[in-house]
Amino acid sequence: MKRSMQIFTRPWIWSWLAAAVVFAMTLALTGADGATGLAYAALSFGSFAAIVGLGQMLVMTLGPGNVDLSIPATMTLAATLGLKVMNSEPGNAMLGLGVALLAGLLTGGMNVLLIFLLRLPPIIATLAASLVYQSVAIWSNRGLRIKPPEALADFATGRLIGVPNVAWVALVLSIIIWIVLERSLWGRWLLASGQNMRAARLAGVPVQAVRAVTYIAVALLASVAGYLLASFSGGAALNMGSEYLLMSIAVVVIGGTSVAGGFSNVPGIWGASLFMFLVVSMLNSYGAGAGLRMVLTGTIIIFIVIAASSRRGRL
Amino acid sequence: MENVASGNAPIVTLTDAEKHFGPVRALDGVSLSISPGECLGLVGHNGAGKSTLVNLINGGLAPSAGQITYTDALGKDTLNPMSAGVRSVFQELSLCPNLTVAENLRISHSDLKGSGWRRRAREEISAALDQVFPGHGIDAGIEVDQLSIAQRQMVEIAIGFSPRGSTARLVILDEPTSSLDAGIAEQLLDHIRTFCAAGGAVIFITHMMGEIFATASRIVVMSDGKVVADRPTTDFTRQGLVDAMGHVAANSDPETQSEKRVLTEEILRTPQGLSAHRGEIVGLSGLAGHGQAEALARLYFESTSSWRSLGSKSQMVFVAGDRGRDGVLPLWSILRNASITVLGQGKWLLDHKAEVEFGKTWKERVGIRTENIDNPILSLSGGNQQKVLFARALASDAPVVIMDDPMRGVDVGTKRDVYRMIREEAARGRTFLWYSTETAEVCECDRVFVYRNHEISAELTGDDITEDQILAASFEMQEA
The missing domain is CATH 3.40.50.300 (P-loop containing nucleotide triphosphate hydrolases)
Incomplete structure (x- = not known):
């Protein structure tokens, strides 16, 4: 009894419950036949949200005022440069990944420079820098839509044991980040810095190094997401990242990570990512128009966040 | 400053006032009264209870036991420190840095309203500054964060002495000179003497012995939440004052004799x-x-x-x-x-x-x-x-x-x-x-x-x- 109740005190449970409810409500309309198809689609599309959400989660764990708004631009730039260097030729997948990661490293490093050297607030620094990254992407792309190499496209859209390959990638990344947060010194440092930067510094934590590495990590994750998304959808588009700005923040908040900093939650990111996809497809199947869909999505997000936070308040 | 010296009824009287924070007795039965025209020097070591006493007098804290009564300018008894004309100037600067000097006056002066209140606030604070610190050179329209620490302290003191719709009768100054240079501090001491001569009262907390002896008419020494000495200034010598503060009921550990080692490196x-x-x-x-x-x-x-x-x-x-x-x-x-x-x-x-x-x-x-x-x-x-x-x-x-x-x-x-x-x-x-x-x-x-x-x-x-x-x-x- 007590143990079964205890699960409701876990911050990630609410995003998973919400995802399950929405899943069931969709099936109630479309019939149980669509269950596997819906789950497969949710896993595929949810993976991209999960990867950028993990990065945003690390940054938001640093505490109030820390957020990376350049995620969409980094995704676009990494995907554009990656596809350009691969030039649709077979055998270039790893080269493309390397270039995408390099692009992420550069944008992340640029953000760090702006935040630390110019002492800009992260919101301003990353938002302003994202205009630059977006422009570089436009300039290098010149409107061309380069297809990913066939093998890479097959991988991105393929599956293993019934689970989309992109979901496997996202799962591996999640596990790595979970280990870093829970079992490594760097994770402790990140969580300590997010709770009280001054106290962490006085306890011997190199807080600025922790912040810098975090801002680079989020850019690397965004570049992986961009690379995979472009391979998945048959090419990079200049607006491909735009929906992931709000998405990355929403999955962090719904997933139970503390907006006040110092507390991360990896499983919650997954529940929230699935939920964000499922809620849109549910409203679609119920025939809601685009306007109503957005209003309802926003309302539902607010209620989930309230439910999750009031539970935690009672702990 | 008419009306200030309405008889010699004490402005504030504390009778066996106590203040407890949990098991800690921050103030342990203090009886004290301050009459118009007095400048009270309040001294004591850290944690002696000076701040607690000040906060009881200005109404910031309620006493756990005992009584505090005030007399207003008309000689009537009151329980409200505001209507008795009690003002405090704190050491920690409490001005809003994003507001102008004049706007900061408005915060503690609720009668400033209606159109043109800024102009009236500027006039009032400028007059107060001129009175306390002649030649201060502070523009009342400037935002506080443009001012130096010393200038902020001057503004804060001027706000304490300004009329603010009534009359300041008892002004509490907590280490007001710590950020002021000697010349400015001297102006303040002059003003305190003038203010008291005209029938106002001041409680003056400072770590400068010279200032105490130059201004205070009476010195109250506190230690461990009690008043251990309360005599006219003329009864004290400097060394005697330090001795009076030092007599802490020593609660040091008896077992702590540390042998003095020879240290080289x-x-x-x-x-x-x-x-x-x-x-x-x-x-x-x-x-x-x-x-x-x-x-x-x-x-x-x-x-x-x-x-x-x-x-x-x-x-x-x-x-x-x-x-x-x-x-x-x-x-x-x-x-x-x-x-x-x-x-x-x-x-x-x-x-x-x-x-x-x-x-x-x-x-x-x-x-x-x-x-x-x-x-x-x-x-x-x-x-x-x-x-x-x-x-x-x-x-x-x-x-x-x-x-x-x-x-x-x-x-x-x-x-x-x-x-x-x-x-x-x-x-x-x-x-x-x-x-x-x-x-x-x-x-x-x-x-x-x-x-x-x-x-x-x-x-x-x-x-x-x-x-x-x-x-x-x-x-x-x-x-x-």
């Missing part, structure tokens, strides 16, 4: 003159807020990096006294709070078993009262949280331990445990830099630096470390 020296030898317990003393905490924080920040972890080569650890701001990581368990520093000296991947073992050892060693060290840190009492912070620092290998008044709000038993640990560690060659507001603690140190106005005013060693010497160095003995 100097391992630390700052440009400001702070120095320490290996194995030495160095005390920082002086009145609270005179730069000791800042000096320690600066020393720590300059000796460590926020970009690089020095690992096992780190030279310094810090024990916070302001736990909420500088020490506790509130979301974490007791164990994680204790282990954060020592983990930074180890490997990148954490060893869970070793961490639990570490927690067990230190729970025993410092005696943290909890059933489970996985409980949240905030489930502990303040004293036990402080023990966790001690464990965090002492568990590391760093040779220098900085302690920023760590005994605030810690019970006697814990204190005794910690004293013992500090002596043991020092005997093994660790160096402690220890800022304390309790003079009895500082007297146990091997060497003491006394701070005044953010500078070291005295360095005491050996038998020179006495309460009297520390007090004498804390207070400015020359003429103001």
